[in-house]
Amino acid sequence: MMELEYESIRRIVKNTLLKICMAQKGDHFLIKPKQIAIRARLSTKPLVLTLVRHALEEIRQEGLSLPSGERVNIDIWSNSSHGIKYIITFPERIKNKELPKEVVGVVV
Secondary structure, three states: OOOOOHHHHHHHHHHHHHHHHHHOOOOEEEEOHHHHHHHOOOOOOHHHHHHHHHHHHHHHHHOEEOOOOOEEEEEEEEEEOOEEEEEEEOHHHHHHOOOOOOOOOOOO
């Protein structure tokens, strides 16, 4: 098996995350580091998943934007014994979302 350096894993994670984001039609989605590793065709061994999670944390702190210029927010959704889940949101899509006519004016 080919040995990968951290910088190449980080680049692979960022490219995979961009591909996933560009394919999304909604305004948010949840993802785990293992799902990114599987889609990037990386190993799912604990050491590699730790590197993927570390790369995700760096990308989360730096911020991410799509090639179209749309900003992407990455936040931690939950951190439990089952692992860490990230929520990826698209602020422009949320802001531009129109409410159905039945909901407008309804106070809950």
